[in-house]
Amino acid sequence: MTLVDTPATLTGGPSLAQERRLVTAIPGPRSQELMARKAAAVAAGVGHTLPISVVAAGGGVIVDADGNSLIDLGSGIAVTGVGNSAPRVVEAVTAQLNSFTHTCFTVSPYEGYVAVAEKLNELTPGEHVKRTALFNSGAEAVENAVKIARHFTKKQAVVAFDHAYHGRTNLTMGLTAKNIPYKSGFGPFASEVYRAPLSYPFRDGGLSGAEAAAKAISVIEKQVGAENLAAIIIEPIQGEGGFIVPAQGFLSALVEWAAANDVVFIADEVQTGFARTGAWFASEHEGIVPDVIVTAKGIAGGLPLSAVTGRAEIMDSAMAGGLGGTYAGSPIACAAALATIETYEADGLLERAREIGSVLIGRLNALRTADPRIGDVRGRGAMVAIELVDPATGAPDAALTNAVAKYAHANGVVVLTCGTYGNVIRFLPPLTISDELLIDGLSVVAEGLKNA
Structure with a gap:
């Protein structure tokens, strides 16, 4: 010092x-x-x-x-x-500022939004055909991922996990596990949100990933029922909940169960995404391919941007006009995101x-x-x-x-x-x-x- x-x-x-x-x-x-x-x-x-x-x-x-x-x-x-x-981000944002700051993509589109979507479709796990929608914050993206899953499955229930953090909006507060400071006094929360136990190797008695998954699946089947369940949402590594890394095999068992039961598996990679864990996305460490992946935080070098990327048939199920927002996919944030992704790669x-x-x-x-x-x-x-x-x-x-x-x-x-x-x-x-x-x-x- x-x-x-x-x-x-x-x-x-x-x-x-x-x-x-x-x-x-x-x-x-x-x-x-x-x-x-x-x-x-x-x-x-x-x-x-x-x-x-x-x-x-x-x-x-x-x-x-x-x-x-x-x-x-x-x-x-x-x-x-x-x-x-970051130099590339500053240069890209400056150039975009000198061109235009806003038109609203859902009014008059621009290339930056499309280019970010193309890049996310390429980088996120899985070789299937994907589509992306852009938003402003992690919580907003989580809300949209859930509503897309509900629209696609025609089911309503959503399962989150112990120690989860997904945001501070009404729906995401319901998904979040921690009461103070995130939930206390802010209810009532959105309905049809349920919670299942997480694999927490330091505190769950040494359960293997498979054993912890079986316990979670039992709770889901008994308390919710796959026939009612639109989506499972989980952080591959818990963020605000304590950086909890589930035991090997926990996430893959949940993905397998979801696929067998027509349940959308949503990976919330808001905190874990974009090189943070030493891979583009933490899902890669477990070899899982989410149906839908939510990203934000590290996506744009400090500018507000988030995304929902998923299987084309899921993402395309929402009606035209059902997704978007005034500032969603801002041209300035998109310019920053493209430069940020280039920086991760080039450096x-x-x-x-x-x-x-x-x-x-x-x-x-x-x-x-x-x-x-x-x-x-x-x-x-x-x-x-x-x-x-x-x-x-x-x-x-x-x-x-x-x-x-x-x-x-x-x-x-x-x-x-x-x-x-x-x-x-x-x-x-x-x-x-x-x-x-x-x-x-x-x-x-x-x-x-x-x-x-």
């Missing part, structure tokens, strides 16, 4: 000095001013993790208005996989995600060996987490988790917590981060554990 007396020059993008640098305590005076303005102007329900005022970001750092440079181990919740202000970021995963897993497992409060280390690629527990009982330790996160924040490292029990620290660095920054950030987390 570098300690300096005056704010650094704030140039933005990848030209920023790639270092952890503390000029002031966090938050500094300029950030405190913004937090006071936020409290006076922004709804209290819009929270924040760090009380800072960001003025620049790039590579693996975020710089605040006081000149502090923080190591970014969150990527805006898995959004900036190609880094902030070898799938391989980089695997390299980051090796560093994360290796370093965190070493910490786990020395500290029994780390109950589990899990994840794939640049999507890794530690679950913190009481070593005597294995009970979740949310207080320790919060203490470690606060220490990291105060010492210039952006980390995020998650998990149904609030006891998971997740690591989602930009794929553009250097090993040096990554290791420095992990060293701060280790110090936080030691000092907690």
Whole structure:
């Protein structure tokens, strides 16, 4: 870490000095001013993790208005996989801004939307004929995936899983498992939403993937019935629920059951998609081919865009005019998405995600060996987490988790917590981060554990 007396020059993008640098305590005076303005102007329900005022970001750092440079181990919740202000993205967005900003694709179409759809049809798992529809957010895409599945199957019920997170709209709150802060007091929720048990290797008694799937399928058949079920929706690796990686064979058994029972299998890859796990999509690690796949977050380098991609016969079942939205597939976001996908490909970021995963897993497992409060280390690629527990009982330790996160924040490292029990620290660095920054950030987390 570098300690300096005056704010650094704030140039933005990848030209920023790639270092952890503390000029002031966090938050500094300029950030405190913004937090006071936020409290006076922004709804209290819009929270924040760090009380800072960001003025620049790039590579693996975020710089605040006081000149502090923080190591970014969150990527805006898995959004900036190609880094902030990635050169290709900036160039493509600038060119699109100089052409036109909006026409609404459902009024007068443009090539960018079609090109993104073509690319997603090519990249997503499976060799079948596909179609894509574009939207703005992950939750909006999930809602549309469900309504498409219902329209196609002529059935209504939807099954989500324990620890799931699918969004904050009415339907997606119903699909989401965690009550606070996502659901409490916001009901009633959409009907015909049911929940099944997830494979959670650290906490389900060592069930194999096949055994956990059989348990879930039994619940579905007894409590819902395949004849009523339009879709199963699941994150191949749980995101907000705690970065839970199901046991091998769990997902494939669900896919097989869904296919045999005319149920649409929807993979929510909003957080796991676009190189995050070291493959284009986390489904690839399990060798599964979803009927429908939902993407967002890392798709457009920080601009709002999401997509539903699926089998042509499913996607084409909706009537003309049944899908869309005023800003859905914005020309600016589409330009960013094409440049973002090119960056993943040209800069070898799938391989980089695997390299980051090796560093994360290796370093965190070493910490786990020395500290029994780390109950589990899990994840794939640049999507890794530690679950913190009481070593005597294995009970979740949310207080320790919060203490470690606060220490990291105060010492210039952006980390995020998650998990149904609030006891998971997740690591989602930009794929553009250097090993040096990554290791420095992990060293701060280790110090936080030691000092907690």
